[in-house]
């Protein structure tokens with residue numbers, strides 16, 4: 001923006017300032033805030049449906065649980081080890097983000113379900129994308145289904161499940177020093193046990209069959225239901241997010257497990273894009289003066305926003321306890337690296353304290369904001385208050401988001417270190 005010396009100020013990204021300016025362009029503060037509120041609500045209402053399909057026994061139901069962060073015996077988990085005999089479609093909403101629904105489809109390839117009618121029977125149009133799972137190479141009906149999905153203009157992803165089992169099986173062929181045991185038959189196996197070589201062989205074998213069948217995409221993601229941080233699961237999460245239409249991307253991203261640095265970074269960036277909208281709503285709708293501060297805002301809404309950040313990054317007692325159980329790392333060790341408050345500690349008083357800390361940096365923005373917040377229909381005093389409140393709220397939210405993302409990253413590092421020592 002011309003004439004603005006922002007060198008010494010905390011930074012509000014140019015695009016956020018432009019967006020704010022545009023929001024005020026056509027009306028006053030109240031109108032701009034109402035529009036921002038609507039935009040946030042619309043984003044929250046977006047639903048995402050995706051289907052998990054494949055042969056019976058391939059690990060569909062397990063995957064449906066794993067991707068929702070559930071153990072197989074948790075409440076709301078899909079039943080495991082059940083052979084599908086009926087055309088039953090089961091929707092499984094994410095426990096924390098119920099607008100994300102994973103569908104456990106009946107197994108393909110059984111006499112009841114023929115590839116050509118299968119998609120019609122399962123209600124093709126409902127799904128945003130498909131995950132096709134196999135615990136061996138992909139068979140004819142997996143491939144036919146992929147081609148059908150592709151032909152009807154939707155995306156599919158091949159997931160090769162149970163790779164932990166493959167690795168275990170291979171290990172039995174090697175001695176304790178990792179040297180291939182004597183075998184009578186000639187073998188292509190390497191002399192020294194190598195996890196990466198085994199995974200590569202699985203991948204190549206899958207790809208070879210897909211390419212022979214001329215499937216549009218021969219990408220295969222190797223996963224284990226027991227360890228989502230390993231193999232290709234983090235990459236799968238990334239690809240799903242990247243290939244989704246932007247308005248659906250946020251819904252999926254928020255629901256994803258925090259198993260990789262890339263996912264955490266993407267979550268942070270996504271949440272960052274909404275901060276100016278949240279600030280606007282906070283200062284323009286149910287705003288009330290905050291005692292001791294020269295600002296007006298909706299503290300309740302800010303409390304909710306901070307709690308949402310915590311939930312998205314797994315920074316609440318329930319998530320940490322689940323993570324501790326899963327990784328067998330004591331919860332105290334996880335908490336030791338967390339610097340900002342957990343969801344349970346977020347109160348109105350805490351928010352006021354955080355706002356106070358951001359006040360001095362924000363005041364410098366008020367003159368800039370005053371240039372483009374129209375006084376139309378508003379009491380001048382209210383506009384002046386908003387001009388200070390907006391950047392104060394903005395910095396408070398942004399600082400908290402940055403801190404929460406950094407905490408989540410440190411927690412992930414603890415988990416990854418723990419993994420390495422096992």
Ligand SMILES: Nc1nc2c(ncn2[C@@H]2O[C@H](COP(=O)(O)OP(=O)(O)O)[C@@H](O)[C@H]2O)c(=O)[nH]1
Nearest residue numbers: 056057058059060061062080081162165224225
């Ligand atoms: N070792 C291992 N076993 C798995 C994995 N995924 C599923 N299973 C097991 O495979 C069996 C069938 O899984 P299920 O999810 O019921 O398959 P579905 O019939 O396709 O829904 C169960 O015993 C699961 O515990 C995995 O990633 N690793």
Ligand SMILES: [Mg+2]
Nearest residue numbers: 060061079082
């Ligand atoms: Mg099942």
